[in-house]
Amino acid sequence: MxxxxxxxxxxxxxxxxxxxxxxxxxxxxxxxxxxxxxxxxxxxxxxxxxxxxxxxxxxxxxxxxxxxxxxxxxxxxxxxxxxxxxxxxxxxxxxxxxxxxxxxxxxxxxxxxxxxxxxxxxxxxxxxxxxxxxHRFCPRCGAPTEVIEAGYVRRCTADGSQHWPRTDPAVIMTVVDDDDRLLLGRHVDWPAGRFSTLAGFVEPGESLEAAVRREVLEEVGLAVGEVAYRGSQPWPFPSSVMLGFTAHALGTDVRPDGDEIAEARWFTRAELREAVDAGIVGLSPRVSISRALVEHWYGERLPDPPPS
CATH class of the missing domain: 3.90.79 (Nucleoside Triphosphate Pyrophosphohydrolase)
Structure with a gap:
């Protein structure tokens, strides 16, 4: 490790x-x-x-x-x-x-x-x-659109306006404290024990770093200082790109908002490994950047949960 x-x-x-x-x-x-x-x-x-x-x-x-x-x-x-x-x-x-x-x-x-x-x-x-x-209809006038440019443009059949594919940027981050503990959250729709990194969409006119700080503050009530970019992953479900960061928390008192995050917990490396080994904590699937971010913090791959 x-x-x-x-x-x-x-x-x-x-x-x-x-x-x-x-x-x-x-x-x-x-x-x-x-x-x-x-x-x-x-x-x-x-x-x-x-x-x-x-x-x-x-x-x-x-x-x-x-x-x-x-x-x-x-x-x-x-x-x-x-x-x-x-x-x-x-x-x-x-x-x-x-x-x-x-x-x-x-x-x-x-x-x-x-x-x-x-x-x-x-x-x-x-x-x-x-x-x-x-995007089968024009966002300007509502008329049908037609496909041109080998599938990469749609053109309005009424006003001739052209529309290109769009990707929605979302930030996703591992949050760590002064003791290098990792913060994971459980979404309100998830079963008990399922945890992941925090994430959210970038708002118009917002930098990526500002989006990281806003989302962490909104979801768990923590102010964030240093933010560092780690990597990205296309995530077409249906049209996102996930932009991965690490973020340093300026405190440790977490207050889940209850609207998106039901529970948030700090983990040392030993605590997370023990919880994963015991099947108490389930992480995001290995295909996701969330899992990669967690394992980046941990220092090596974590095991998948034991069969139920």
């Missing part, structure tokens, strides 16, 4: 969903590109349904050649990988696979299994298709 001084200077690494290695090839996004690619047998297509994608086997996505039905589906040009063009298509409601089909998985299940190439492409596909689902 690294000492607090050693681990405190490091940025997070090897976060799930952050390992993209493909070329998005944005310069190729022309009005005719999708039609051209979907007519080319060498193109590889990824089907997405309600945020889920299909596995070809245990650790690879199912990529296929274009099909005739793709022309009527919502398509997004993902870019190029190893010289091959990649496209994602969204399946209609009546095409959706069964909920209990084990070959179709959401990002939380897919991320730990996939290699960097597939992981980067599937998170891109899900994020952009989520945006399309929520």
């Amino acid at each position: 690294s000492s607090p001084g050693e681990q405190g200077s490091l940025h997070l690494s090897e976060l799930a969903l952050t390992r993209a290695v493909d070329d998005r090839a944005a310069a190729r996004r022309s009005p005719t590109l999708l039609a051209e690619l979907l007519a080319a047998p060498a193109t590889r297509v990824l089907e997405v349904s309600r945020g889920r994608a299909q596995l070809a086997d245990g650790d690879r996505l199912r990529w296929r050649p274009p099909a005739a039905a793709d022309a009527r589906r919502l398509g997004v040009f993902l870019g190029e990988q190893d010289g091959v063009s990649r496209v994602a298509v969204g399946l209609a409601v009546d095409e959706a696979p069964a909920d209990d089909d084990p070959s179709w998985q959401g990002l939380r299940a897919l991320a730990p299994a996939l290699g960097p190439a597939d992981a980067g492409l599937v998170v891109q596909a899900v994020a952009v298709l989520n945006w399309h689902d929520a």
